Ligand SMILES: Nc1nc2c(ncn2[C@@H]2O[C@H](COP(=O)(O)OP(=O)(O)O)[C@@H](O)[C@H]2O)c(=O)[nH]1
C-alpha cells in the first residue's frame with residue numbers, strides 16, 4: 471500500500487492488476503487481498519491518451535466499494551491481439567492429427583512470438599490420437615523443438631501431461647495461441663476445471679456461431695497464475711517483418727552465428743555456418759526450410 475498525496479488529502483493507494491475492461495469500468499484484482507474491485511478512471515487518463523489495458527499493474531484508491539485508478543505502472547511488454555500487457559509466456563498449441571497443422575504455420579507463429587520478445591511454451595496436444603504410424607512424426611517434433619523451447623505433450627482426453635502443464639502456468643501470465651481446433655479451450659478447461667470455457671463441442675451444440683469474441687479477460691488459476699481467456703495471434707501474417715531481421719526470430723540461428731559475412735542471410739552466401747549446422751543435423755532441416763519459406767514471404771515473392 472502506498473500513501474500518496476492527491477491534492478490536499480492523503481489517500482490510501484493500493485496496487486492491483488487489471489483483469490477486465492468494459493467501456494469505462496475496470497475490474498482490478500488487488501495484489502494483496504485478491505479481492506476484485508470495480509474501478510473508474512480519473513479524467514487525466516483520457517487527457518493523456520494513456521489507458522490501462524488488461525494485464526496492467528495499476529495504483530488505485532478505494533472510495534467505498536468502488537475504486538479509482540490513479541496510475542499505470544510501466545509495462546514489461548504489450549501484446550496487440552488480444553490487447554494484454556505484461557505477458558510472461560505464449561502457449562503455442564500444436565497437433566499432429568485432427569487437425570494436422572503444417573509445421574510452416576507453427577514456425578510462423580513462433581516467429582511472431584519471438585518478434586514480440588515473449589517466451590514460448592510449446593504444447594503438443596491430442597497425443598491420445600497418435601498411433602504407431604505417427605511415432606516418427608512425434609519423435610522428430612519433440613527432437614526438433616526441445617532444442618529451442620520447453621515442450622509438453624498433452625491429452626485433454628486421457629489427462630496425460632496436464633499436471634506438467636499446470637506447473638508451467640504457475641505464477642505467470644499466459645496466453646494461448648494456435649489455430650482453431652487444436653484444443654486451446656479444452657486445455658484451459660483441463661487446467662482450470664469449472665471454468666467451462668466454450669469448447670467447439672459445446673458451441674456446436676448451442677449453435678452460437680460467431681458469438682464467441684469478447685474483450686480479453688484474465689482468469690485466476692486456483693494453483694496460482696493468470697491466463698487470458700481468448701487466444702492470441704489468430705492472424706499469422708509475417709509480411710511486416712524486415713527480411714534481414716527474420717533470422718533473429720530463429721533462436722537456434724543466433725547461437726553460433728559465425729558466418730563469413732556479418733549480414734549473412736543464411737540463404738546462399740559462402741561460408742555460412744548455419745548451413746553447416748543444418749548439414750550436421752544440429753539445426754533441424756524443417757526449421758531451416760521453413761526459414762527459407764518465410765524469408766520468401768517477407769521479401770514479397
Ligand atoms: N482426441 C482429443 N481431442 C481433443 C483434445 N483436446 C481437444 N480435443 C477436441 O478438439 C476439438 C477442438 O477443441 P477446442 O478446445 O474447441 O479447440 P480450440 O479451437 O483450439 O479452442 C474439440 O472437439 C475437443 O473435444 C485431446 O487432447 N484429444
Ligand SMILES: [Mg+2]
Nearest residue numbers: 654655668669
Ligand atoms: Mg477455443
Ligand SMILES: [Zn+2]
Nearest residue numbers: 729734736742
Ligand atoms: Zn549464414
